Amino acid sequence: MAARIETASSQSLSLPLATRLTTAVVSLFLGAFLIYGVGLAQSDALHDSAHDTRHSYGFPCH
Numbered sequence: 001m002a003a004r005i006e007t008a009s010s011q012s013l014s015l016p017l018a019t020r021l022t023t024a025v026v027s028l029f030l031g032a033f034l035i036y037g038v039g040l041a042q043s044d045a046l047h048d049s050a051h052d053t054r055h056s057y058g059f060p061c062h
Contacts, residue, residue, distance in 0.1 A: 035059070 039050040054060075 035050075035054070038046055039054060041047050041050070
């Protein structure tokens with residue numbers, strides 16, 4: 001019987017569900033803020049930067 005050798009690449013990372021959900025929710029809010037919060041800002045420079053970025057990624061904003 002051959003001995004099984006586990007390497008770092010064969011081991012999978014298993015994060016708790018609460019950690020994965022927290023990461024997903026924080027990422028969702030950060031993304032929403034970057035697209036909508038900055039995009040709807042009253043500062044002309046902030047708005048123009050976000051507007052140009054949205055157009056460069058193909059995100060419709062009109």
